[in-house]
Amino acid sequence: MKRMEEQTYYEILEVSPDAGLKEIQRAYDHARETFHADSLAIYSLFSEEEMRKIQAAIEEAYRVLMDEALRRSYDQSHSHLIERSSREEQVEKPVKSSEIRSDLSFTELSLETGEITYRGRSLKQLREKLGIDLKAVSAETKINMKTLELIEEEDLDHLPAMVYLKGFLKAYARALNLDPQKLIEGYFQLLQEKGKK
Amino acid sequence: MTRDHHQRVIWTIGGGKGGSGKSFITTNIGICLSKLGSRVILIDADLGGANLHTFLGLLPPITSLSDFIKKRVPHLKDALIHTGVPNLQLLTGAQDLLNAADAKSAQKRKLLRSIKSLESDYILVDLGGGNALSVLDFFLMSDGGILVVTPEPTSIENTYRFLKSAFYRRLRQAVSSYSAKSLIDEAMDQKNEAGIRSPYELLREVRRINEEDALKMVEEAATFRPNLILNQVRSKKDIEIGFSIRSACQKYFGIQLHYLGYIVYDQDVGNSIRKRRPLVLENYRSKAAQCVSEIASRLANSHRMNPGI
Numbered sequence: 001m002k003r004m005e006e007q008t009y010y011e012i013l014e015v016s017p018d019a020g021l022k023e024i025q026r027a028y029d030h031a032r033e034t035f036h037a038d039s040l041a042i043y044s045l046f047s048e049e050e051m052r053k054i055q056a057a058i059e060e061a062y063r064v065l066m067d068e069a070l071r072r073s074y075d076q077s078h079s080h081l082i083e084r085s086s087r088e089e090q091v092e093k094p095v096k097s098s099e100i101r102s103d104l105s106f107t108e109l110s111l112e113t114g115e116i117t118y119r120g121r122s123l124k125q126l127r128e129k130l131g132i133d134l135k136a137v138s139a140e141t142k143i144n145m146k147t148l149e150l151i152e153e154e155d156l157d158h159l160p161a162m163v164y165l166k167g168f169l170k171a172y173a174r175a176l177n178l179d180p181q182k183l184i185e186g187y188f189q190l191l192q193e194k195g196k197k
Numbered sequence: 198m199t200r201d202h203h204q205r206v207i208w209t210i211g212g213g214k215g216g217s218g219k220s221f222i223t224t225n226i227g228i229c230l231s232k233l234g235s236r237v238i239l240i241d242a243d244l245g246g247a248n249l250h251t252f253l254g255l256l257p258p259i260t261s262l263s264d265f266i267k268k269r270v271p272h273l274k275d276a277l278i279h280t281g282v283p284n285l286q287l288l289t290g291a292q293d294l295l296n297a298a299d300a301k302s303a304q305k306r307k308l309l310r311s312i313k314s315l316e317s318d319y320i321l322v323d324l325g326g327g328n329a330l331s332v333l334d335f336f337l338m339s340d341g342g343i344l345v346v347t348p349e350p351t352s353i354e355n356t357y358r359f360l361k362s363a364f365y366r367r368l369r370q371a372v373s374s375y376s377a378k379s380l381i382d383e384a385m386d387q388k389n390e391a392g393i394r395s396p397y398e399l400l401r402e403v404r405r406i407n408e409e410d411a412l413k414m415v416e417e418a419a420t421f422r423p424n425l426i427l428n429q430v431r432s433k434k435d436i437e438i439g440f441s442i443r444s445a446c447q448k449y450f451g452i453q454l455h456y457l458g459y460i461v462y463d464q465d466v467g468n469s470i471r472k473r474r475p476l477v478l479e480n481y482r483s484k485a486a487q488c489v490s491e492i493a494s495r496l497a498n499s500h501r502m503n504p505g506i
Contacts, residue, residue, distance in 0.1 A: 001418040001451030003397045014444060034441035035448075041441030044354040045449050047394065054448060 004053055008081050009061035009074065017075070017082045020140075021066060022175075025131040028062040118173075118183050119190045120154035127152075127176060141171040148172070151187075156194055205317060208496065209336045211324035212344035212359040217352050218428040219243070219345045221466065222489065223323040224252040225477045229493030231284035232477075235318040238277065242291035242335065243325030249287060253280050254473040261290025265311070273311040282478070288312075291322070305331060309338055319496075328359055333366045343424045343457065346442065348435045353442070357449075364396065364421060364450055371417040372410040377403050396450050418451045426492060427459040435459075458492040460485050 002011070010017050013027040034041055035054045046054065064070045075082060118126065127137065134152075138145050147168060150158050159165055169187055173180040210219045223239060231237045241249040250258055258278045264270045277286040291308075312320060322339065324332050336342045342363070346356045362385070369381045380402055384393040393399050396418070404411035427439040439456045446454040463485035469476040477486045 001396070001400060001415045004448070014447065030437075030440065031444065033437065034444045039441060040348060040350060040353060041438050042445045043350045043357075045357055045445055050395070 004057050007057075008078055009065050010082065012057050012061040013065065015065075019065075021136055022130065022132050022177075024062070024065050028058065028066075029131075031058045031062075118178060119186050120152045123172070123176070123183070124152040126178075130176065132176070137172060137175050140175050141168070143168050143171060154190065156191065205313065205315075205320065206341070207313065207320040207322065207339040208341045208343055209322045209324050209339040210343045210345060211332060211336050212326070212342075212346070212356045212363075214326045214352050214355040215246075217326070217345045217347045218460070218466075219325060220249055220252050220323050221470065221476070222345055222426060222428065222460070222492075223321050224249055224475050225486070225489045226493045226496065227285055227319070227321050228282055228475050228477050229490050230319050230321075230497060231282055233493070233497055234284070235497070236284050236286075236316065237319045237321065238286045238288060238315055238317045239280075240291050240312065240320060240322040241287070241289045242332075243323050243327075246325070247289060247291075247323075249323055250278075250289060251473060252470065252475060253282070253287065254475075255280065255287070258287065258289045262288060262308075263290045266308075274315060277315075282475075286317075302334075305334065309335070326355065326359075328362055330366070333359075333363045336363050337367050337370070341424055343426060345426050345428055346439075347429045348427065348431075348438045356442075360423065360446070360450070361396075363423070364418075364452065365399075367421055368399075368414050368417055371413045372403070372407070373413070374407045374410050376406050377410040380406070421452050422455055423452075424455045424457040426457050429462040430459045431462045457495060458488065460488040460492070 004012065008017075010019070013024060013031055015023055015027045019027070032055075033039065035051060035058060037051065042051070064074050127134070134145060134148055137143075138148055141148075147160060149155075150160075151165075151168060151172065160168065165187075166184055169184050170180040173183040210223045220241075220243065227237045227239045239249055239253075241247040243249075250256070255278070260270065260276050260278060262273075262276055265273045265276045270276050273288075276290075277288055280287050322335065324335060344356050344360065346352050365381050365385055369378055372378055372381065380391065380393075381399065383389045383391055384399045384402075387394070391402060393402055400411055400414055403414060425439060425442060427436070427442075430436050430438075436459050439459055443454045443456050446452055461484045463483055465480050465483035466476055466485050469479045472479060476483060477489060480486055481490075
């Protein structure tokens with residue numbers, strides 16, 4: 001039970017101190033959506049002044065945590081607080097954005113919103129929507145930038161051989177927390193449709 | 198799945214407002230748990246209109262809790278009604294006791310002890326949308342409180358009101374000093390003279406007068422973990438509201454709400470209620486039934502739930 005002023009930037013965004021950029025971006029999007037003036041979830045709970053404080057705290061936390069140098073400096077100056085919150089989180093099972101996705105696993109499919117099949121271009125759109133730089137995907141997956149661009153551009157003539165492509169798609173899907181099998185199936189369907197490879 | 202005498206779990210379903218689906222959810226989760234092989238008792242304590250029997254397609258029961266209280270039956274188990282669903286029994290009339298303004302707390306505690314002594318694996322109590330102190334006490338005394346919300350401002354507003362009442366009542370029970378209890382009572386009024394508008398401001402004021410009680414409040418907040426079911430969702434955006442409510446509760450109350458799951462809006466629900474046939478029996482393949490079933494499975498694997506809410 002800590003006031004906003006007492007919370008670390010990690011607590012404000014509800015991420016663990018070792019969260020990657022992707023996770024922070026997702027948590028930030030979630031926080032902005034939640035603490036938006038028109039958000040249903042905060043209805044009747046906060047005053048306008050409290051909302052302004054929360055929104056400012058979220059923006060500041062995001063600005064610092066997304067900047068490598070600022071984050072390092074923040075971590076150093078708040079090391080005691082961050083370590084403590086880390087221990088508390090282990091005990092209290094904190095809310096992590098990864099939990100959000102796993103909790104949506106089943107019935108999400110039962111909604112009539114249409115199944116999304118991610119291929120190259122839609123994959124790129126999703127990545128951009130998540131605010132994840134292709135370089136970050138490259139760093140995480142160890143796949144070179146050129147290959148990732150070919151995958152996203154659906155440049156079928158220059159894609160690597162199928163056996164490698166499968167592994168690349170798997171790694172890329174995991175980097176965006178998508179179901180690897182679905183991405184592979186969707187992408188291979190694309191290949192078949194275009195009659196290549 | 199069987200549990201021994203000491204592992205019985207009581208869940209209370211409350212909050213929100215009338216029409217958010219608490220009775221529907223209580224009935225259908227109960228049936229799902231009974232289909233998993235567990236012994237389940239449903240208790241109808243809805244002050245606004247007890248009618249779990251209708252959801253089960255039963256006539257108004259002849260025996261009820263009143264028969265036990267008035268000693269017309271010797272044991273509480275004698276007031277239970279067989280529902281026709283294997284492993285599932287029903288107890289009605291609990292609202293009479295909760296509603297009685299003169300019901301002594303000793304009498305309520307005795308009732309709770311009797312309920313806890315019933316031979317069952319799971320006991321699900323439908324509290325309805327009421328906010329009475331005895332309802333809050335029941336919510337707090339159970340092993341897990343479940344809030345049912347629909348993605349509408351009225352439902353969300355009522356749920357926060359209920360949650361705040363339950364939270365403050367729990368804090369009140371935790372603190373020792375008269376001054377801290379008085380301050381919490383005062384804070385219940387949103388327009389209180391002390392100017393306390395939020396749990397954090399309440400904590401700050403309590404800390405000023407009694408540091409020990411302030412610490413107790415912090416400890417209570419850390420262990421108060423109600424559960425949330427979002428009902429009648431129509432889109433992915435609606436589903437996200439559950440996660441947003443969780444975040445809002447973390448920021449406002451400083452508590453961790455557990456988002457247990459959601460149930461999609463489904464016309465089959467209305468059809469099943471009109472037919473007086475529980476959805477999970479009438480149309481198990483419907484989308485809403487699948488959602489209920491998933492939530493029931495989560496409850497059965499309740500390692501994620503924190504005992505004592």
